[in-house]
Amino acid sequence: MSRSPRSAALQMVPPAPAAAPAPTNARTTDAARPAPANEPYATAHDAVFTLVRLLLNRGIRPERIAQDTGISVSCLDDPDGRVPLSGFNALWALTAQVLEHPGIALDLHERYPDNRMHFVAHLGMRCATMREAIDQWGKYAYLVSESDSVRYETHGRTAYFIYQCMDPRFASRWFAEHYMALALFYARMFTGEPLAVHRATFMHSDPGTALAADYQRAFGVAPEFGAAQNALVFDAALLDLPFRTADPYLRHFLVTQADELMARLEPEARMASRVVQTLNLLLSKGQPLTLDEVAATLKLPVRRVRLLLESEGETFRELLNTVRREAAAHYLKQGLTVSQTAYLLGFSEPSALQHAFKRWYQQSAGQFQSEQGQVHAEDGKKVSAFGKLRREA
Template sequence: MFQNPVLSNALNASGNLGVLSAAASGLDGFISSHGGDVDRIFGVSGINPELMCHPTLSLGLGSYCKVLEEAAAQSGCDNFGLYYGQQFKPQALGLLGYIGLCSTTLEEALKNFSAAFPYHQHDTLIRLVDCGECYRFDYRVEHAAIIGKRQDAELTMGMLLNLVRHRLGSTWAPRTVHFEHPRPEHWKDHLRLFDAPVLFNQPCNSMLIPKRDLNGQAMADADPMLLMVMQDALQRLGAHGRQNRDVVEEARGLVRGALLQGEPNLEQIAAGLDLSGAGLQRRLRDQGLSFSALVDGVRRELALHYMRQNLSITDLAPLLGYSETSAFSRAFRRWFDTSPRQWRNRQV
């Protein structure tokens, strides 16, 4: 039976508000090994390093996705999530990983893993679809405030790959792998890692797993009793976390959508949260924020994302709710102490 390092914390944790910190196991060391500045990357992303020591504590999903994107950008490793997922063993994933490992068969492991994932990570589409000869594992972050999701998607597919390879060996390959994001520059590394066709610009992040590969494959460390304990502990964390809304993150998502119509309005955003304007302001003050600072932060994050996507500078103003390009340029200089064009030239 497993000597489980995560159960001791599970019963005392306050609930999962985003994603359990086991999903960032070893992240600080991996960032350092790729030349990144851990303190700077964690600071920009709003990650408390102390949480990384407790696999059943919760990270904000937006901060988690952002830290992966920042690590890729600041380390210069464009395939950061792909490589991080390549070395991510199921045991490192905490409760969710052990749910797969404690299952009776590999087929059950996939089903149990998929069923438990929503408790491990909120605001995410997870499904295991029976497609006849194959199972299709679908994954997509659906949090409205999260824009940079590529590194997380590649990491998650790597985690799933390693769960299957834990039983079938390092040479096992899926039939196909799909990603939502555009094909990256070093896309051949994806082909090498998955040893399968990899398609980009797809409707969902997916992996197609032939059923014949799963037939009769018993898990070496199956433990039905421990499996039930793990499932119960994870469900308790996930259910308790859903009772504690992260109003600030929800507001960020609504602001992001409202920017396409111009300047976001406090009362409209508050109404979308079933709050009064004064009620939303109180919730923001509790987090040390004002509504204008919230909007400014969303714009700053979106601007950086769109600039990295090489969108035309003249096209960025309306995407950020500005009526004129000059207003966007002034805001960009205030955020980054440089003009958009100068910033982009430095990235070449």
């Protein structure tokens, strides 16, 4: 009998005792967040494997890696190995610190051992065009990370490759930088073309001038930060460039295997993670953030969703608050008004968001925007169904 991929997850070890909590006005890294009991997992095959190898080569002992990230390296060579995203984020931060290279996510793919690609990358490699490869990545993104969303959009002659972590508890610049740099690297490799991008946008704030050269090297352009989405913008005609690595025969068998793996993995996903990701999906489409909508999207009875959440020690209200809290901060950073943000997040009125925001962040929404230095006048900006800012004519 074959093992369940989830059962092959890398062994987690108890982390070191937590340090005293930072003051409420201090910034903390994603890696410093406490690991929720129910969280999504990601593959350990490529990025995690390479990060750990870099640390070991620098003389960092496995015990130190386990202490700082909660990840044991004993199962690294297991092709089915998976790690929780909290540990993955901590591993990124530790590697950046040890290597003194904060731009590690932008060039990690260059450090992969020869021919070490994830199964989904092998599938994309055998597709006929970039368009088909992105479609396949989006369909099977769950096999790479249970919180990943990958897609493309076209607007006239312009195309957008869009990456999003659908669980706001674990969204970080590490994942956005890595997957977008990796996507461009693979696209160039599989087509054999230089493939210039016009713009690169990131949802996270500007990490500083120390990374400017790394971004320029990865994308060929200076990125825009605090954007509505993580995206690479390029000519839509490139979507139909043929892949020189295309192999329809091999692709057929890879798709069959991917479907079988999805069928085994998805039923094991925590309901809390599925609900959080579905709420983010509904939010991106401008649909109501209700339990009924979530259950309908998951094609499950409302009562079944509620019972599964209760069995995991979660409630729908708590998860909805998590999504709203992260989304509210993101929208306000972009310069949306409190009224616009309240509308997008389904609050009955702006004052309800104000009360919730002060409870979440111990400061008013206005104070939060002032500290971010991104207060904008109400100049006709609105949010589309995809959550993108567009200036009305």
